[in-house]
Every structure is written in C-alpha cells, then in structure tokens.
Amino acid sequence: MTGNMHLGVEEPIRECQYNQICTHNSSTMDTPHTKKKKIKRKWQVFPGRNKFYCNGRIMMAKQTGVFYLTVVLILVTSGLFFAFDCPFLASNLTPAIPAIGGVLFIFVMGMLLRASFSDPGVLPRATPEEAADIERQIDTANGPSGPGYRPPPRTREVLINGQTVKLKYCFTCKIFRPPRASHCSLCDNCVERFDHHCPWVGNCVGRRNYRFFYLFILSLSLLTIFIFAFVITHVILRSNRTGFLSALKDSPASVLEVVVCFFSIWSIVGLSGFHTYLISSNQTTNEDIKGSWSSKRGKGNYNPYSYGNLITNCCAALCGPLPPSLIDRRGFVQPDTPQPVAQTNGTGACPSNQVQSHMAATNPLLHSQPIILGGGAPLQAKTSLGGPCSTLGPSQASLPSSIPGLSCGGELMALRDSEIHCHHHLHHQHFISPEETPSPPTALPCATHLGHHVHPAQLFNPASQDSLHEDSVRGLVKLSSV
Amino acid sequence: MATEFHNLQELRHSASLATKVFIQRDYSDGTICKFQTKFPAELDSRIERSLFEETVKTLNCCYAEAEKIGGQSYLEGCLACATAYIVFLCMETRYEKILKKISMYIQEQNEKIYAPRGLLLTDPIERGMRVIEISIFEDSGSTSSSSTGSPSSGTAQ
Numbered sequence: 296m297t298g299n300m301h302l303g304v305e306e307p308i309r310e311c312q313y314n315q316i317c318t319h320n321s322s323t324m325d326t327p328h329t330k331k332k333k334i335k336r337k338w339q340v341f342p343g344r345n346k347f348y349c350n351g352r353i354m355m356a357k358q359t360g361v362f363y364l365t366v367v368l369i370l371v372t373s374g375l376f377f378a379f380d381c382p383f384l385a386s387n388l389t390p391a392i393p394a395i396g397g398v399l400f401i402f403v404m405g406m407l408l409r410a411s412f413s414d415p416g417v418l419p420r421a422t423p424e425e426a427a428d429i430e431r432q433i434d435t436a437n438g439p440s441g442p443g444y445r446p447p448p449r450t451r452e453v454l455i456n457g458q459t460v461k462l463k464y465c466f467t468c469k470i471f472r473p474p475r476a477s478h479c480s481l482c483d484n485c486v487e488r489f490d491h492h493c494p495w496v497g498n499c500v501g502r503r504n505y506r507f508f509y510l511f512i513l514s515l516s517l518l519t520i521f522i523f524a525f526v527i528t529h530v531i532l533r534s535n536r537t538g539f540l541s542a543l544k545d546s547p548a549s550v551l552e553v554v555v556c557f558f559s560i561w562s563i564v565g566l567s568g569f570h571t572y573l574i575s576s577n578q579t580t581n582e583d584i585k586g587s588w589s590s591k592r593g594k595g596n597y598n599p600y601s602y603g604n605l606i607t608n609c610c611a612a613l614c615g616p617l618p619p620s621l622i623d624r625r626g627f628v629q630p631d632t633p634q635p636v637a638q639t640n641g642t643g644a645c646p647s648n649q650v651q652s653h654m655a656a657t658n659p660l661l662h663s664q665p666i667i668l669g670g671g672a673p674l675q676a677k678t679s680l681g682g683p684c685s686t687l688g689p690s691q692a693s694l695p696s697s698i699p700g701l702s703c704g705g706e707l708m709a710l711r712d713s714e715i716h717c718h719h720h721l722h723h724q725h726f727i728s729p730e731e732t733p734s735p736p737t738a739l740p741c742a743t744h745l746g747h748h749v750h751p752a753q754l755f756n757p758a759s760q761d762s763l764h765e766d767s768v769r770g771l772v773k774l775s776s777v
Numbered sequence: 778m779a780t781e782f783h784n785l786q787e788l789r790h791s792a793s794l795a796t797k798v799f800i801q802r803d804y805s806d807g808t809i810c811k812f813q814t815k816f817p818a819e820l821d822s823r824i825e826r827s828l829f830e831e832t833v834k835t836l837n838c839c840y841a842e843a844e845k846i847g848g849q850s851y852l853e854g855c856l857a858c859a860t861a862y863i864v865f866l867c868m869e870t871r872y873e874k875i876l877k878k879i880s881m882y883i884q885e886q887n888e889k890i891y892a893p894r895g896l897l898l899t900d901p902i903e904r905g906m907r908v909i910e911i912s913i914f915e916d917s918g919s920t921s922s923s924s925t926g927s928p929s930s931g932t933a934q
Contacts (some may be wrong), residue, residue: 405861419905428799453804464805470907474804488808510858600807611846614854616872618844621905 338624342420343484351624353412356482362411362497369407369515372555373400375548376522380529383546387532392525399518406511407496408718415489415501418468418476426469433464456599475600477581503620506613509570516564521554529755545659577601577608600747609625793915800833800909810840812901812909819913824894832886832898833909836879843875876902 338351346355355362373396381393421429433449449464451471462471468485472478477489479499488502500508509618526549533542540700558766577600582588588598602608798820803813814833816826853871857864883900891898891911899910 347873402861418907421907422904425799425904425908428797455804455807460804463895473802474808507862607846610851613858614851615846616844616850616853617857617870619870619876619902621902627838681864 305683306573321655334630336624337622337626337628338630341622341624343417344482345484347624354624355411356492356494356499358481358494359497361494365407365495366404367495368555368559369400369403369518372552373518373521376526379546379548380526380552383529383533384525388528393716396518398522399514400522403511403514403518406507406514410493410504410507410511411496411498411505411762413498413504413624414624415499416489416503416618417482417499417501417622418470418473418485418487419622420467421469429464429469429471458597458599460599475579475582488579489581496539503618506617509567509574510559511611512563512567512570516560516567519559519563522552523560526552526556574612575605575608577612609665794807796828798911798913800911802907809844809883810901810906811837818848821913823896823913824891828890832890835882835887836909839875839879839882843872 314504316740336351338347341347344357346357346359348355371448376396377393377400381396384392449471451462451464452472453460453462455474462474464471465485467478467483470485472485473487475488476485479489479492481492482499484499486499486501488505490500490505490508492499493508496508496511498504530539530542530544530549530553533545536542539543570580573580576598578588578598582598586592588596590596602611634699796819798817800812800815800817802810803809812833814830815839816829820829849871880900880902883898887898895914897912897914901907901909901910904910
C-alpha cells in the first residue's frame with residue numbers, strides 16, 4: 296500500500312517533471328528554427344580577422360595585448376603624476392598645471408580610443424558576381440593562352456596626375472585595390488590609404504583613423520614632455536628644501552615617472568616628427584618605406600597625391616571630410632543578398648604550402664609578427680617603451696624582402712625571435728582561454744565574441760597563411776615562368 | 778499590365794535576373810570617388826546612352842562635393858577636433874548627408890528611368906563604393922510602367 300501510495304505520490308511528480316522535460320525539449324527544438332530565422336548583424340559574419348565588441352560598435356585587430364599595455368602605461372604614469380606630483384605643484388606653483396595636465400590626458404585617451412576602436416577604412420570584399428565579372432575581364436584582357444604564353448600578373452595601370460600607378464589585384468578580397476590601399480596581413484583586410492598596422496593602438500591605421508592616430512601621438516608627446524618637465528621641477532623644488540635623497544624618498548613615484556617618460560619621449564617624439572613629415576608631403580608610411588615617390592626611383596617620379604602646398608596637405612589630412620565606414624558592421628545581413636567571397640585559400644595545394652613555408656622560413660619577421668604582438672610586448676617594454684609603429688607595417692603588396700626591420704624595434708624583434716617564441720606560448724595560452732570559454736555577460740559587458748571566427752587551430756596556423764597566398768601564387772607564377 | 782511591377786521589390790522577385798553589369802571606379806583623378814562614364818555594351822539595347830551618362834555624371838558630382846576640401850569641411854573638422862569628436866554623436870557629417878541625398882537620387886532614378894526599362898541601380902555604398910551595380914532583368918514581354926509605392930532601392934528592409 297505504502298508502495299502504491301508511494302508510487303501514487305511519485306507519479307504526479309514524475310508527470311510534472313515529464314511535462315517540464317517536454318517543454319524543455321520543444322524549446323530546444325524550436326531554437327534551431329528560431330536561430331535559422333534570427334537575423335545576424337554583418338559584424339558577426341565579417342570575413343576579416345577582426346574582433347568586435349559592444350554589438351559591432353567597436354572594431355579592433357585580433358591581437359590587442361599591446362594595446363592594453365599602452366593604456367596601462369598611460370594610465371599608471373598619469374595617475375602617479377596626478378596623485379603624487381600635482382598636489383605639490385598646485386600648491387607651490389599654480390593649479391593650472393594639473394588642469395592642463397588633465398586636459399591633455401583626456402585628449403590623449405580620447406584620441407587613442409578613437410583610433411583603436413574605429414574602422415580604419417576597411418574595404419568590403421567583392422560579392423561573388425563582382426568577382427566573377429572581374430575574372431572575366433582579366434581573362435579577356437589576357438587573351439588566349441597559347442603554348443609558352445606567360446599570363447601577365449593581375450595588375451591594372453592608371454594615370455593619376457601624370458604618374459603611372461599600378462593597381463594590384465587582391466586574391467583574398469577579390470578586388471583591384473584602389474590606389475594607396477593595401478592588404479593588411481594581420482587583419483586580413485584591404486584598407487584604404489593604408490598607413491601601417493599599429494600594435495600599440497591595436498588596429499590598422501588607414502584613411503578613417505589616421506588623424507586620430509596622429510593627434511594621439513602628438514598629444515602623447517606633449518603629455519610625456521609635460522609630465523617629464525614637471526616631475527623634474529617637483530623633485531628640484533623639493534630637493535632645494537630638503538635635499539635630493541629625501542626628496543626622492545618623499546615622492547618615490549617620481550622616479551618611475553621620469554624613467555617611463557625619458558624612454559618614451561625619444562620614440563614618441565620621433566614618431567610624431569616622422570608622421571608630421573608624412574602628412575606634410577601627403578605620403579603614407581607604406582609609401583615612404585617602399586620609396587614609391589622618392590626621387591631616387593627616377594627623374595620624373597613625384598607624389599601625384601600631394602596638393603603641392605604643405606599647409607593644404609596638412610589640412611587635408613587632419614581637417615578633411617571623414618568618410619563613413621564602408622562595412623556597415625551593425626547592419627543586418629539580408630538573406631537574399633550575396634555574401635562576399637569567403638576565404639577559399641585555406642586549403643592550399645602542396646606547392647603553395649611549400650612556397651609558403653619557404654617564405655615563412657626566409658622571412659621570420661613576416662611569419663612571426665602575430666607572435667611578436669602577443670609575446671614581444673614584455674620584451675619590448677624593457678627596451679623601448681614607445682616602440683616605433685612604423686616597424687610592423689606589413690603590406691601584402693610588398694615582397695617579403697622589402698618588409699625590413701628598418702627601425703630599431705624591428706631589429707630587436709628579429710634578434711629575439713627564439714625568446715619571443717617561448718613567450719608566445721605563454722601569451723598564447725593567455726589568449727586562448729578567454730576566447731574558448733564563454734564569458735558570462737556580467738563579467739565583460741562588451742566582449743561578445745559571437746563574431747569571433749577564430750578557430751584555435753588557426754591561431755597556430757601561420758596567421759598570415761591566407762594573406763601569404765597572394766605571395767605564394769606570385770611565387771608560383773614566377774616559378775612556372777622559368 | 779501596368780500593375781505587374783508595383784514596386785522595385787516586385788521587379789526583383791517576379792522578373793528573372795538576367796545579368797549584372799558593374800561600372801568600375803575611375804582613378805584618373807586620384808583616390809576620390811568617381812565612376813567611369815564608359816557606356817557598357819550590355820546596356821546598349823536597354824537604355825539611351827545620354828540618360829546613363831547623366832546619372833553617372835550626377836553621382837560623380839555628388840561624390841566630389843562630399844569629398845571636397847574647402848571651407849565647410851575645414852570648419853567641420855576643426856569643430857569636431859575641438860569637441861573631441863563628440864559632436865558627431867549629435868549631428869551627422871557632411872559626407873553622410875550627401876550620401877543620403879545620393880541614395881534618394883538613385884531611388885528616384887530607379888523609379889523614373891531604370892525600372893521601366895527592366896534595370897535596377899544599386900547604391901555604390903552597398904558595394905563598398907567599388908562599383909555601381911546595374912541589374913538587368915528579363916521581364917516577360919510586358920511594358921511595365923513606372924513603379925509606384927515605396928521602393929527600397931533594391932534592398933529588403
């Protein structure tokens with residue numbers, strides 16, 4: 296009886312549970328359907344190697360470790376300045392010092408975040424119909440290929456302002472790149488007016504964020520000089536009263552600030568000067584490194600984009616109209632619109648792999664750049680803090696041999712390659728865990744990694760595999776032509 | 778007969794898409810946005826050359842206006858810099874205003890000129906400013922009148 300009663304008691308409970316399970320099942324069955332109907336935003340299906348936050352409002356490169364280092368350095372140094380030096384300076388000299396410092400600091404952070412979070416001018420990839428149309432045009436331009444006929448490389452020539460400019464075909468994006476555009480192998484995007492990829496800012500620097508980048512380095516130079524000067528003033532004033540050693544004991548933070556500022560000033564001020572020169576001559580870092588418009592190339596070689604006037608060049612770069620983003624990352628994916636060509640270069644044939652590994656071997660700089668970004672940072676911090684951004688400016692258009700470690704940062708990286716590799720693994724672990732474990736919504740409010748198409752395997756893949764494809768194909772063309 | 782294409786959406790769905798023609802960018806003036814005015818051969822039987830050139834030239838003018846470096850753009854740039862670019866949260870840039878104007882113009886052109894001829898212009902901004910995409914439809918023998926209703930310039934909303 297009790298057993299029956301027991302059963303009787305259990306059955307309704309079981310029934311309830313069954314009902315609950317039933318509804319749970321039906322809801323899980325519904326979700327695939329609802330997921331199919333759920334419209335995605337364009338950033339979630341973005342083919343490039345970017346990270347998006349805040350539902351597509353923020354766009355950054357994949358490797359952002361160095362960016363966080365930049366933010367921490369600026370915050371800590373400024374924080375120490377405001378906490379330890381400003382009270383003394385405000386009371387003994389003038390309260391305008393912390394006021395000006397505050398304004399400078401806010402401006403620096405504002406420009407940094409703007410440069411890091413905005414779309415640098417990414418060109419969306421071609422739709423399948425466009426790609427097919429271009430292929431057809433290239434085939435008709437090449438003409439019938441007979442035996443021993445060497446197809447010309449995929450370039451188009453255009454006359455701009457009297458200079459012949461070659462437009463190159465991007466194999467990844469399936470478009471002919473506009474003049475001054477370049478393909479960033481780290482972000483795997485073609486970027487308009489590509490300047491360089493800056494790991495300190497955690498993003499490419501291109502048409503849409505160059506002015507923010509320039510204002511950032513300019514204001515950061517001013518801030519660094521400002522802090523350096525006033526910390527020294529503070530220590531001197533204190534030592535006049537109490538002696539040098541006790542002055543240092545009273546404000547130990549000043550020593551750290553002076554050290555950080557001293558090392559930063561050289562690189563940041565130098566970089567500001569370099570970019571001022573680039574702006575005044577209307578060149579990009581990419582063009583300057585390659586010497587595209589240098590007079591050494593030929594007598595009639597000049598920059599066709601320059602307005603001829605220094606002031607006009609500066610105004611155009613800094614105050615010119617700001618074009619909107621072309622990738623519309625927060626827009627909704629239309630179910631009937633053709634999706635841009637996905638990366639089909641992943642499954643390389645054997646020859647391309649060989650060529651690619653050969654290229655990777657001959658140019659460790661290009662291959663290990665993603666590694667450097669993560670693991671090189673702690674090493675770089677010891678040597679030069681304001682590492683020149685112009686080093687990591689790989690553009691797919693340039694041959695690997697012409698991507699030099701021209702500035703000292705690059706050489707440091709090449710030398711410490713083996714050490715960096717070890718650091719990479721450590722840092723790599725750090726990167727994998729947050730990406731693989733789903734982050735709870737409360738922990739990181741903005742870190743929705745839905746659009747994160749990184750497969751763990753790809754992280755170990757030569758990150759520039761797809762972007763090396765173009766070089767490898769070019770290599771194949773050269774090999775086949777022999 | 779005239780009701781066969783009520784709006785541009787129906788044009789896309791009921792008529793069959795034959796082919797697409799792409800008008801490429803013209804870089805002879807530098808990096809400014811400008812499209813080639815060369816008349817594509819596929820449109821030969823569909824539309825008069827002058828109408829097509831008129832459309833492309835107007836678009837080129839609008840884009841040149843948007844990218845013009847002059848008094849107004851300097852003013853906007855300096856104001857934006859002075860307010861740390863916060864001002865763009867409240868107002869839209871001159872470029873964006875002109876892009877909206879262009880979008881309206883393309884819609885109007887589609888309504889009046891292109892849809893009756895079985896063609897459809899796609900706003901270049903939707904193709905990353907790389908091309909002007911002209912879709913050619915094979916309408917099944919009906920002389921469709923100009924479309925009415927609320928055309929959405931080629932994209933579903």
